[in-house]
Amino acid sequence: MDRPVPLWVVLLLGLLGLLFLVPFGALVRSDALESGRTGVIGALSRAAGEVAAFPATVRTVFVELRQRLSPGGGFEALQFTRDERLSLEGFQPMAVAPGLAIHPPRMRADPAGLPRGWRLLIGVFEIDGQPESAALLVSPDLMIVKKWSLDEVPVGGKEPRPANRKFVHGTDMDREGAIYYTFHNAISLTKKDSCEKRVWVTPGASHHAVTLDEAGATLWTFDDDDLRQVATADGRVLQTITLPEVIAANPDIDLLEIRTRQPRTPPPGRQSNEPLIGPFLFDPFHLNDVDPLPPALAPAFPQFEVGDLLVSMRELNLVFILDPATKRIRWWRVGAWQRQHDPDWLPDGRIAVFDNRMRRGTSRIVAIDPRTYAVSTLVDGAKTRFFTAFRGMQQVLPTGGVLVASANQGRVFETDEKGRIVLDIINSVSSDAGATWFMSQAIWFPADALNPAAWACPPARPR
Known part of the structure; x- marks a missing residue:
């Protein structure tokens, strides 16, 4: 009882x-x-x-x-509900070259308003009926003509995360068709040649950015909170710059310690005249881009040196320019953008920035003059239905238009010099017209910069 x-x-x-x-x-x-x-x-x-x-x-x-255990192996985590502001009216499936079993993104284009060139799309695509991370090469005639499957292999005693739990986040390609890439939550940086053969793998927590120098001999990326320069020929790490080194080299610029907890009173047993140093808060920096100043653009930036690094830290709303030899910060700007990505050097002496505006409802692309701090808008998100709270890449084109990867919209679009959209690509899910696959990046190359016909590859084996 x-x-x-x-x-x-x-x-x-x-x-x-x-x-x-x-x-x-x-x-x-x-x-x-x-x-x-x-x-x-x-x-x-x-x-x-x-x-x-x-x-x-x-x-x-x-x-x-x-x-x-979910259908499709859980790649649903890399899908987004299509932004209600984006209609598919007038969009058509992109043309795909024979032999490529790719479910094409949908596209609306004004070819007369486009600069002629190649475009590389990076993200998740449906290939042979299955979603996978890949890069797709789009010809000047807007046909998908080549793909690279992007994956990781075990390295340094570590196993990569499952493919359905990470996305490509940092990619570049050279003129020979070799592609360099990493992932969010990666264990490595990888180079594949134009035939998708893995050339080298460099261990490390690379993320967000892979930027080739002008000659293509080296690239810059990250390893956690370190800046890392890597040789493209063999993947050797040539230089590592740690943030403690940058902090120590700039004692008169308190930029990088904003997100530390400073105790109000000395702990018991500590003298009151000793420095009070608290721990960094969670994700204090969030490095998301590094871009060396190329020789061709150096005349537009006489106040800086060839090889100076343009760096973005999302959590600090900070863009700054770093001398990689002395670790000294040459220039910085905080708060002209919110949770920004992808600052780039421009030929006119300005710096373009992908301004996510995380809590504002629309994103934008802006340009800042580092001499006067004047900011102008290159792409207005309100006019182009453009918003991605996280991630995203941009490239200002020689015509004055801008190529934009709006990652969380699963969208890549391009404007002309007047801000008019002349190319719009939406990466629709085949089984759900109301969903899109993630696209992290897009890169434009001049028409004469690439020659895929010279990238002779053996016939692909059946999958």
Whole structure:
């Protein structure tokens, strides 16, 4: 026979639970804010942090399991509901060369308004009936003529994340058709030749950006919070610049320590005249682009040197120019954009920036004069139905138009010098006209810059 639990027992247990939650919460907060504590308190706070994180860990496991068991292997995570502002009226499937089993994105174009050239689209595409990360080469006549499948292999004792749980985020291609790429949450930087053969793999947490120098001999990318220069011939790391080095080299510019927790009072046992240094907050920098000043554009920027690095940090709303030899910051601007990406050097001495405007509802492309700080709008998101809160790339074209990859819209579009859209590509999901696949980047090449006919490759094996 069950006996009822006395009310006083229930109240006592509740009171004891509340008494436990107070020190437990203090320890969790201590673990979050004062990482690096030692001794018994440090051990207890770290243990409390692990316990507090347990529900989130369990949720992550179930999400991953659900993705792996879902139709299509969970690639749905790289789909977006098509922006209601974007209609498919007047769009047609892109032409695809024979032999390529690609479900084509849909396109609307004004060929007369386009600069003639090749375009590289990077993202998730349906190939042989399955979604995969890839790069597609579009001819000057707007036909998809070639593809590179983009993947990772185990390296440095690490296994790559499943393909359905990451997206290509950082790509460049040279004139010989070799493609260099990395992923969000990557374990490596990879080079594939024009025939999709893997040439080299460099271990590291590369992300966001892969930028070839003008000669194509080196490229710049990231390794977590380090800037990294890599030789394109063999993947050797030539130079690494750490952010602590940059902070130390710029003691008079307090740009990179904004997201640190500065204690108000000295901890017990510390002299009051000792510096108070707190831990960085979560994701303090979020590096997302690095671009060396090429010799051809150096005359437009006499205040800088060839090879100076144009760097973007999303979390600080910061774009700055860094001397890679001395680690000195030559120029910076904060807050002329919100959660920006992809600053580029322009031939007229300005810098173009992809201004996501994360909480504003429309994105834009702007240009800033580093001498006067004057900002002008090159692409107005309100007029072009353009918004991606995260990610995105842009390229200002010789005609004055702009090529834009609006990643979260699954969209690539191009404007002419008057801001009119002359090319619009939407990467529709074949089974759902209301959804789009992610597209992270697009690159334009002059018509005479590439010659795919010279990239002789053996016949592809059946998949």
